[in-house]
Amino acid sequence: MKYQEIFAEYFPFWNNLSASERDFLCQSTTEEHFEKEQSVHDNLGCSGLYIVKKGRLRLYMLSEDGKEITLYRLMAGDICMLSASCVVQSITFDVFVDAEEPSDCYCISGPAFASVSDRVPEVKIFALEKAVDRFSDVMWIMQQIVFMSMDKRLAIFLLDEMAATGSDAITMTHEQIARHLGTAREVVSRMLKHMAADGGIEVTRKCINITDKKKLRDIAK
Amino acid sequence: MKYQEIFAEYFPFWNNLSASERDFLCQSTTEEHFEKEQSVHDNLGCSGLYIVKKGRLRLYMLSEDGKEITLYRLMAGDICMLSASCVVQSITFDVFVDAEEPSDCYCISGPAFASVSDRVPEVKIFALEKAVDRFSDVMWIMQQIVFMSMDKRLAIFLLDEMAATGSDAITMTHEQIARHLGTAREVVSRMLKHMAADGGIEVTRKCINITDKKKLRDIAK
Numbered sequence: 001m002k003y004q005e006i007f008a009e010y011f012p013f014w015n016n017l018s019a020s021e022r023d024f025l026c027q028s029t030t031e032e033h034f035e036k037e038q039s040v041h042d043n044l045g046c047s048g049l050y051i052v053k054k055g056r057l058r059l060y061m062l063s064e065d066g067k068e069i070t071l072y073r074l075m076a077g078d079i080c081m082l083s084a085s086c087v088v089q090s091i092t093f094d095v096f097v098d099a100e101e102p103s104d105c106y107c108i109s110g111p112a113f114a115s116v117s118d119r120v121p122e123v124k125i126f127a128l129e130k131a132v133d134r135f136s137d138v139m140w141i142m143q144q145i146v147f148m149s150m151d152k153r154l155a156i157f158l159l160d161e162m163a164a165t166g167s168d169a170i171t172m173t174h175e176q177i178a179r180h181l182g183t184a185r186e187v188v189s190r191m192l193k194h195m196a197a198d199g200g201i202e203v204t205r206k207c208i209n210i211t212d213k214k215k216l217r218d219i220a221k
Numbered sequence: 222m223k224y225q226e227i228f229a230e231y232f233p234f235w236n237n238l239s240a241s242e243r244d245f246l247c248q249s250t251t252e253e254h255f256e257k258e259q260s261v262h263d264n265l266g267c268s269g270l271y272i273v274k275k276g277r278l279r280l281y282m283l284s285e286d287g288k289e290i291t292l293y294r295l296m297a298g299d300i301c302m303l304s305a306s307c308v309v310q311s312i313t314f315d316v317f318v319d320a321e322e323p324s325d326c327y328c329i330s331g332p333a334f335a336s337v338s339d340r341v342p343e344v345k346i347f348a349l350e351k352a353v354d355r356f357s358d359v360m361w362i363m364q365q366i367v368f369m370s371m372d373k374r375l376a377i378f379l380l381d382e383m384a385a386t387g388s389d390a391i392t393m394t395h396e397q398i399a400r401h402l403g404t405a406r407e408v409v410s411r412m413l414k415h416m417a418a419d420g421g422i423e424v425t426r427k428c429i430n431i432t433d434k435k436k437l438r439d440i441a442k
Binding site for chain 2: 061063064065067069088090091092093121122124125128129131132133134135136138139140141142143145146147182
């Protein structure tokens with residue numbers, strides 16, 4: 001059956017499931033394509049468990065007045081568990097997920113995965129561990145927000161972005177970067193100007209070129 | 222054996238453990254007393270799993286330059302799992318735990334609990350669920366930090382403190398409140414002065430009296 005081989009790679013518990021459980025999960029799976037900036041998951045509902053096949057998703061918090069802060073990104077091969085709140089019921093907070101690039105995902109129905117995880121402890125443990133992994137990511141972001149100056153956070157963001165895309169040219173607007181960091185565009189523009197004057201980056205209208213990684217790393221340190 | 226009855230209350234899995242596993246956990250337990258402000262857990266090491274019998278613990282993050290932010294409190298009956306990083310290995314961040322009041326705790330050795338949780342899936346699931354529960358608490362704090370103004374956060378803090386202690390008089394210094402919120406004492410003093418002028422609270426040297434809960438709730442809303 002379709003997906004069997006793929007899931008065997010992603011799930012360490014796959015071969016310990018019964019054939020009927022494996023079939024059930026495969027039948028509860030769809031392939032979904034998301035355009036750039038399309039919403040993948042947008043409320044407390046149980047959208048299901050996403051496996052990113054291609055592209056990049058962004059998980060973020062959103063305030064009532066539209067302010068955002070990016071918690072982490074999901075790249076090809078990553079599994080998004082926080083969008084499946086019916087699997088990990090102790091998750092009682094809202095997160096939002098968008099596609100940052102055109103993305104292809106496998107989506108396993110939340111209730112289907114939950115019903116298997118309720119019967120098979122190994123599956124439950126897998127789901128909970130995936131959630132706790134992200135707890136560590138979120139704590140790192142929180143540490144940045146609480147304890148670091150904005151220029152340090154911006155330098156870390158640019159270096160992470162460079163690592164994620166494999167390119168020295170970051171094609172994001174100041175507005176987009178500001179949304180990731182939960183701050184105002186003006187703040188980002190001002191700091192980019194300073195960094196450019198310092199020789200670490202070059203700023204054009206829609207693109208930031210990292211010209212001196214070491215300088216950025218010094219700020220980030 | 223000592224602790225058997227107590228643990229049967231705290232752990233839904235207790236009666237499914239073998240007699241030897243139950244004995245092993247009881248033998249790996251100590252009772253510990255902490256004075257007010259004494260450190261309970263202070264680094265990435267595996268201090269063990271604490272059950273608060275009496276008193277109050279505070280879990281917080283600490284920056285390199287000594288800045289703090291309180292993530293949540295543990296009251297009588299609560300279980301502290303984040304201090305047992307050998308049980309939940311995907312926890313890779315540092316948290317610190319202090320006693321806020323003279324406190325008595327049961328402490329189960331981390332490696333002992335981990336060895337049982339590695340053998341018994343139900344125990345592993347319990348530990349992971351406790352950790353994920355706290356993920357939700359931390360996200361709520363993060364939402365406050367990122368999206369709320371400091372006066373709103375202070376009002377929420379005072380109302381929570383009132384609920385936790387059951388008293389209208391909050392006997393904390395401005396410095397202590399500032400540390401909870403990860404801000405400067407001056408900021409807290411200025412805001413308390415505004416709130417007092419507004420008639421919601423009365424401020425004395427070492428104590429804040431909440432005189433009008435509704436006013437505070439309006440700020441917090």
